[in-house]
Amino acid sequence: MNLNIYKNLKRGVESNFINLNPIQRGGVLTVEARKAVLEFADGYSVCDYCFESRVDLVQNPPVRKLTEDIAEFLNMDDVRYTAGCRHAKWAAMHMVGKPGDTVVLDSLAHYTSYLAAEANRLKVVEVPHSGYPEFTIDPHGYAEKFEEVERKTGSLPALALLTHVDYRYGNIGDAKAVGKVCKEYGVPFLLNTAYSSGIMPIDGKRLGVDFLCGSGHKSWAASAPIGILATTYEWNQQIFDKSTIRGDWSGRGFTKKEIALFGCSPVYGAPLMSLMASFPSVVERVKHWDKEVENARYLATQFERIEGFHQMGVKPTQHTLMAFETLPLFEVAATTQKRGYFLYHELKKRKIMGIHPGMSKSFKVNTFGLSRSQIEYVANAFHEIAREHGIPVE
Numbered sequence: 001m002n003l004n005i006y007k008n009l010k011r012g013v014e015s016n017f018i019n020l021n022p023i024q025r026g027g028v029l030t031v032e033a034r035k036a037v038l039e040f041a042d043g044y045s046v047c048d049y050c051f052e053s054r055v056d057l058v059q060n061p062p063v064r065k066l067t068e069d070i071a072e073f074l075n076m077d078d079v080r081y082t083a084g085c086r087h088a089k090w091a092a093m094h095m096v097g098k099p100g101d102t103v104v105l106d107s108l109a110h111y112t113s114y115l116a117a118e119a120n121r122l123k124v125v126e127v128p129h130s131g132y133p134e135f136t137i138d139p140h141g142y143a144e145k146f147e148e149v150e151r152k153t154g155s156l157p158a159l160a161l162l163t164h165v166d167y168r169y170g171n172i173g174d175a176k177a178v179g180k181v182c183k184e185y186g187v188p189f190l191l192n193t194a195y196s197s198g199i200m201p202i203d204g205k206r207l208g209v210d211f212l213c214g215s216g217h218k219s220w221a222a223s224a225p226i227g228i229l230a231t232t233y234e235w236n237q238q239i240f241d242k243s244t245i246r247g248d249w250s251g252r253g254f255t256k257k258e259i260a261l262f263g264c265s266p267v268y269g270a271p272l273m274s275l276m277a278s279f280p281s282v283v284e285r286v287k288h289w290d291k292e293v294e295n296a297r298y299l300a301t302q303f304e305r306i307e308g309f310h311q312m313g314v315k316p317t318q319h320t321l322m323a324f325e326t327l328p329l330f331e332v333a334a335t336t337q338k339r340g341y342f343l344y345h346e347l348k349k350r351k352i353m354g355i356h357p358g359m360s361k362s363f364k365v366n367t368f369g370l371s372r373s374q375i376e377y378v379a380n381a382f383h384e385i386a387r388e389h390g391i392p393v394e
């Protein structure tokens with residue numbers, strides 16, 4: 001065993017590079033969060049004054065206030081902290097469905113939505129998306145699938161799930177329309193806001209959402225792992241149901257503990273305190289979402305000046321996460337020794353990271369939180385790389 005490899009661990013990506021990695025932009029910590037992480041880095045650091053057996057109720061540090069404020073921010077009634085968006089989905093499905101039930105979800109859903117259903121022994125039925133190049137989800141597809149499930153199984157699905165912003169094209173699903181369909185059929189509605197809450201404004205009640213899950217490390221400037229599960233008064237008893245188990249010999253019970261949250265929450269310490277410390281900035285930054293989208297559109301326009309570069313998904317882009325088809329780069333890759341990695345090397349030389357190494361046929365970027373001058377720098381770098389490899393730039 002060489003224990004030296006665990007010493008002096010360094011990353012240096014956020015400090016030395018412009019990082020375009022789609023999953024990382026919304027999770028870059030604020031200065032306040034970085035300080036809070038150091039202060040609360042020790043194990044169970046938030047448990048000094050825990051009197052009610054649950055972290056969401058701790059008053060010092062002000063977790064209980066944060067819980068209320070996040071509910072207000074999302075226009076939902078109650079919130080819990082989970083081990084990521086995936087755990088929030090698992091928890092909602094676990095408490096709403098029973099084995100054999102069906103979940104209707106969009107066909108652009110994240111793998112963790114499928115696995116959450118699988119782990120709960122639920123079946124999935126997909127609402128199809130439209131074809132190339134837009135890949136949109138028609139809310140009416142939910143009604144069709146609800147009826148199909150009812151015809152085939154004799155009952156409506158236990159839950160409908162919409163991925164608010166899909167991770168492949170950055171399209172924004174019509175949550176309000178899906179919420180309306182769900183209300184009409186009486187199917188509870190789970191909105192996956194992994195790529196929306198924390199970076200853009202969300203109003204759960206207006207969208208008709210029953211359960212809202214979010215990702216702290218993806219979109220709320222928090223350290224991993226932390227997610228959010230929000231719900232309404234109507235559902236909070238069922239979703240946050242408490243333990244009733246008894247030790248058969250000891251008679252011990254844990255009646256304050258919530259089942260789907262593993263009793264307390266599975267997150268405390270650094271992740272929770274980073275979420276808290278970033279929260280004031282998050283409340284502020286969603287107000288400037290329009291600016292972020294403007295910046296993304298600017299980069300898309302600059303990319304499309306390169307011959308054969310096309311933005312996929314809805315145009316102009318509605319989000320800072322974008323996918324581009326880049327066939328000419330793929331043709332260049334075929335002629336170089338580094339193959340698809342040539343792009344990665346060219347970008348790294350120019351202090352740009354975050355495009356999946358080896359990718360050249362298509363790739364994704366996220367501009368969230370980058371300044372206009374950083375984005376201009378990225379656009380120029382791509383123009384330069386294209387020209388150097390004989391790809392015309394308009």
Ligand SMILES: *Cc1c(COP(=O)(O)O)cnc(C)c1O
Nearest residue numbers: 084085086110112167194215227
């Ligand atoms: C990233 C992502 C997730 C996973 O989020 P975690 O907080 O890491 O569990 C879930 N759904 C979508 C749509 C995502 O993009």
